[in-house]
Amino acid sequence: MSLDLVTDFIESSKARYLQLSDDIWQYAELGYHEQQSSAAHIAALKAEGFAVREGVAGIPTAFVAEAGSGGPVIAILGEFDALSGLSQESLALTCCPSSEIVNGNGHGCGHHLLGTGAHLAAVAIKNALEREGIEGTVRFYGCPAEEGGWGKTYMTRAGLFDDVSAAITWHPGIANTIMNLESLAVKQAYFRFKGISAHAGASPHLGRSALDALELMNIGTNFLREHMIPDARVHYAITDAGGVAPNVVQPNASALYMIRAPRNRDVQQLYERVCNIARGASLMTDCELEIEVHSACSNLMRNHTLNELMQAKLKELGAPIYTQDEMAFATSMHGTTRPDEVEMAGRMLQAAWREPKALFDGIDALDNARPSQMHGSTDVADVSWVTPTVQCMTACFAFGTSPHSWQWVAQGKSAIAHKGMVLAAKTMAASALELFTNPLLLAAARTELAERLAQEPYVCPIPDGVEPPLPNPAR
Structure with missing residues (x-):
């Protein structure tokens, strides 16, 4: 035409x-x-x-x-x-x-x-x-x-x-x-750690640092990078460092991770490894861990x-x-x-x-x-x-x-x-x-x-029940 x-x-x-x-x-x-x-x-x-x-x-x-x-x-x-x-x-x-x-x-x-x-x-x-x-x-x-x-x-x-x-x-x-x-396919998820606040000078032994947990997770992920396929990528942004007062054991900390790889199945395998690192950091610091999928897309x-x-x-x-x-x-x-x-x-x-x-x-x-x-x-x-x-x-x-x-x-x-x-x-x-x-x-x-x-049939990479991350009008 x-x-x-x-x-x-x-x-x-x-x-x-x-x-x-x-x-x-x-x-x-x-x-x-x-x-x-x-x-x-x-x-x-x-x-x-x-x-x-x-x-x-x-x-x-x-x-x-x-x-x-x-x-x-x-x-x-x-x-x-x-x-x-x-x-x-x-x-x-x-x-x-x-x-x-x-x-x-x-x-x-x-x-x-x-x-x-x-x-x-x-x-x-x-x-x-x-x-x-x-x-x-x-x-x-x-x-x-x-x-x-x-x-x-x-x-x-x-x-x-x-x-x-x-x-x-x-x-x-x-x-x-x-x-x-x-x-690259990609999956994004929030990793949120919850600890216990305490006076960092007088009673640090009573606290459980969520910021320590987040830092340990980031360090563990850095070691992971040597042992993943060459075309994979893992990025993160710290969304909550727990505050600005160094004399407080930080009770909350979180990061948004972006995990990429050539295929959806590669992303899912790498995502599980990152989740295991986060779980290990949680155990090491005696902090609670919440993992929330943010979004994803395919290759x-x-x-x-x-x-x-x-x-x-x-x-x-x-x-x-x-x-x-x-x-x-x-x-x-x-x-x-x-x-x-x-x-x-x-x-x-x-x-x-x-x-x-x-x-x-x-x-x-x-x-x-x-x-x-x-x-x-x-x-x-x-x-x-x-x-x-x-x-x-x-x-x-x-x-x-x-x-x-x-x-x-x-x-x-x-x-x-x-x-x-x-x-x-x-x-x-x-x-x-x-x-x-x-x-x-x-x-x-x-x-x-x-x-x-x-x-290879299509499977949506966003799990059922995960909704679009819409802005919260109350914020």
């Missing part, structure tokens, strides 16, 4: 979506707190004629917007959460807090672009289905809390993707490419059929054309990166760059037989276990820019970021239209997934 159906519509409509992206950049709301961002998306989708189900999966900021009728059902996945502590002045070449963002957060992964680009693609698809009289349903999924809250995993567990024929999404990045990646299930489809559309569209001013800005921003960051970025591409440019201005090659290993995690993975899923990346930032950095936030409202978002919207919409009109291709993608699931 001609690309004109979606490209003309997107070009004529993009101005208001660029503004929506900039607005959400400024809201900079954390996972499960995205009230303004979610509401802005919902209002715009309703204005375009989408029927919206709000508060799905028991999450106030999660929603599903639908248009069309019958099958197939193609899902477009959007995100809109920011990261804490990354407030940054737009377009600045030095690290400095933003005068626009007042909450201290920042879109250090570009989810303001991700959600808005996916939103624009969904609207373009709706328009094309109506104009051409094509049967099928397009759904935009408003997915909160990708950054460690793993909202899509909870949405998957709630069955929201069970009737979806295929899912499409993207991620802002430093190249135009298909995200042919192996991601990504790649789909070769959809990868090839999206690669073809991306190549047909081609990279954006940049102005001299845009190239100059990219060169200046590229100058703020470190050589090791540039080298790391090059490893994620099939085409190795010996002399990398400041801005990726081509289309990277796709080699389905050689996926890149991403040592991060994404809750897109859980969707990919229940329906064929594909995602692209487009160049929205200077080459070598690291995610979760001030540079990423600084470029989030730039013309380069906007052009990358528009390219992603066109690529997603064109790929979706091909699936609506090519049932054999869609069947092949679903057969590929079924063959892999026959070897």
Whole structure:
């Protein structure tokens, strides 16, 4: 099907979506707190004629917007959460807090672009289905809390993707490419120790230090790192150190642990070992231990059929054309990166760059037989276990820019970021239209997934009874 159906519509409509992206950049709301961002998306989708189900999966900021009728059902996945502590002045070449963002957060992964680009693609698809009289349903999924809250995993567990024929999404990045990646599965849990307070000078023997227990757990986990598989990761943040008074035996201490490994089963085995270390620390200090699972997500299930489809559309569209001013800005921003960051970025591409440019201005090659290993995690993975899923990346930032950095936030409202978002919207919409009109291709993608699931069926990594870690309004 001609690309004109979606490209003309997107070009004529993009101005208001660029503004929506900039607005959400400024809201900079954390996972499960995205009230303004979610509401802005919902209002715009309703204005375009989408029927919206709000508060799905028991999450106030999660929603599903639908248009069309019958099958197939193609899902477009959007995100809109920011990261804490990354407030940054737009377009600045030095690290400095933003005068626009007042909450201290920042879109250090570009989810303001991700959600808005996916939103624009969904609207373009709706328009094309109506104009051409094509049967099928397009759904935009408003997915909160990708950054460690793993909202899509909870949405998957709630069955929201069970009737979806295929899912499409993207991620802002430093190249135009298909995200042919192996991601890490992850499980997060709180480890809370409870001891007995006492005067640290007069009667320390009467106390039981929860802080000692937490430190022993962290030390034990450090020793574990030598004896786990190379691609595994264990991170932690101390969420309660017990107070600031050194003359008190600390009665409470806790940490949030993030445990990653290539497969769900690897994560579960490693998680049990970490739990045993915590139990040992509890016994050594005579403290009580509470373990509470926070969230989890699976490893990504790649789909070769959809990868090839999206690669073809991306190549047909081609990279954006940049102005001299845009190239100059990219060169200046590229100058703020470190050589090791540039080298790391090059490893994620099939085409190795010996002399990398400041801005990726081509289309990277796709080699389905050689996926890149991403040592991060994404809750897109859980969707990919229940329906064929594909995602692209487009160049929205200077080459070598690291995610979760001030540079990423600084470029989030730039013309380069906007052009990358528009390219992603066109690529997603064109790929979706091909699936609506090519049932054999869609069947092949679903057969590929079924063959892999026959070897290992999907089991949601979040245990029954664990609810989304929603904000407590009383706090």
